[in-house]
Amino acid sequence: MHDALIIGGGPAGLQAALTLGRMHRTAVLVDSGRYRNSTVEHAHNFLTHDGRAPEEIRRLAREDIAAYDTVELREATVAEVREEGEGFVAETDAGPIRAKTLVLATGLVDDLPDVPGLAEAWGREVAACPFCHGHELAGRTIALLGDGPHVPMQTAMLAPIGSEIVHLGLDEVTKVERTEDGVLLHRADGEPVAAAGVFTHPAFRQAAPFPEQLGLAMLPSGCVRIDALGQTSHPRVFAGGDLAHVEQLPMPMASLLLAAAAGQAAAASLVRFLAGEAVASGGPVGPR
Numbered sequence: 095m096h097d098a099l100i101i102g103g104g105p106a107g108l109q110a111a112l113t114l115g116r117m118h119r120t121a122v123l124v125d126s127g128r129y130r131n132s133t134v135e136h137a138h139n140f141l142t143h144d145g146r147a148p149e150e151i152r153r154l155a156r157e158d159i160a161a162y163d164t165v166e167l168r169e170a171t172v173a174e175v176r177e178e179g180e181g182f183v184a185e186t187d188a189g190p191i192r193a194k195t196l197v198l199a200t201g202l203v204d205d206l207p208d209v210p211g212l213a214e215a216w217g218r219e220v221a222a223c224p225f226c227h228g229h230e231l232a233g234r235t236i237a238l239l240g241d242g243p244h245v246p247m248q249t250a251m252l253a254p255i256g257s258e259i260v261h262l263g264l265d266e267v268t269k270v271e272r273t274e275d276g277v278l279l280h281r282a283d284g285e286p287v288a289a290a291g292v293f294t295h296p297a298f299r300q301a302a303p304f305p306e307q308l309g310l311a312m313l314p315s316g317c318v319r320i321d322a323l324g325q326t327s328h329p330r331v332f333a334g335g336d337l338a339h340v341e342q343l344p345m346p347m348a349s350l351l352l353a354a355a356a357g358q359a360a361a362a363s364l365v366r367f368l369a370g371e372a373v374a375s376g377g378p379v380g381p382r
């Protein structure tokens with residue numbers, strides 16, 4: 095029985111593992127290798143990692159965690175998590191794992207608009223977040239693809255960065271074609287529009303079924319409700335990263351740095367929870 099099972103090996107789960115390792119808690123982190131930013135070549139807006147490949151950030155994080163021998167990383171997929179006694183059992187394709195507490199860091203999946211060529215450009219020339227991928231398009235044409243209340247706001251945000259901001263409705267564009275220095279947005283009527291990059295606003299959903307399996311309280315965004323310290327509606331389940339946010343926000347602030355910070359908060363809450371249990375039970379609070 096481990097102190098904690100962390101599901102997810104993105105920034106949230108990896109930081110939770112580091113925090114638990116530093117507090118000498120036994121933890122297993124399970125990672126199925128499906129990251130939200132898996133097509134991204136360069137991540138930005140993360141102090142000390144600006145411009146680094148997400149893959150390299152994960153490799154460096156794993157190197158940091160390797161220094162802490164109470165934490166184990168496993169490449170596996172969790173199919174189901176259920177409560178068992180005073181803890182949980184997770185069924186994985188590499189066998190069951192038992193733990194007293196859980197950190198959910200399984201992230202979200204983006205459902206991209208159904209435009210041919212868009213998926214191939216996603217994370218490269220096409221993105222959702224101007225903070226992450228706007229600056230690289232400076233002084234060139236930037237396209238906003240799709241409609242919605244975010245369009246005026248994104249136009250205003252990108253105005254100081256691009257030479258011009260072009261807005262195209264989803265119905266207008268028949269194909270996104272990657273070129274040497276950007277994209278061509280082919281239109282049903284008229285000439286294609288050349289742009290250095292494109293921002294669009296995909297719908298998102300939970301990447302894993304565990305919030306539902308555990309009956310966690312959810313928010314209108316479809317994310318897990320947590321408090322500021324990553325506590326879910328279940329006292330033994332903590333969550334951090336894109337899959338969860340506090341109810342004061344309309345949706346998660348999806349960023350690597352904030353996901354890592356949320357993973358740290360969730361792990362710190364978990365450590366406090368286990369310490370609180372030890373104090374309450376009058377059990378051993380000294381070294382194992």
Ligand SMILES: Cc1cc2nc3c(=O)[nH]c(=O)nc-3n(C[C@H](O)[C@H](O)[C@H](O)COP(=O)(O)OP(=O)(O)OC[C@H]3O[C@@H](n4cnc5c(N)ncnc54)[C@H](O)[C@@H]3O)c2cc1C
Pocket residue numbers: 101102103104105106107124125126127128129130131134136137138139140170171172173199200201202204216217218220221222223226227301302334335336337347348349350351353
């Ligand atoms: C196109 C794009 C570009 C982006 N660019 C930037 C950027 O430049 N800068 C920035 O700060 N942010 C960027 N982001 C946002 C950033 O990638 C996310 O906020 C961040 O990855 C969220 O981290 P996470 O740990 O919550 O989830 P993820 O990184 O998505 O990790 C989820 C983890 O859960 C695991 N998992 C899921 N289900 C299971 C299961 N059943 N069993 C086992 N493991 C499971 C996955 O394998 C993975 O390890 C970008 C996002 C996108 C989509």
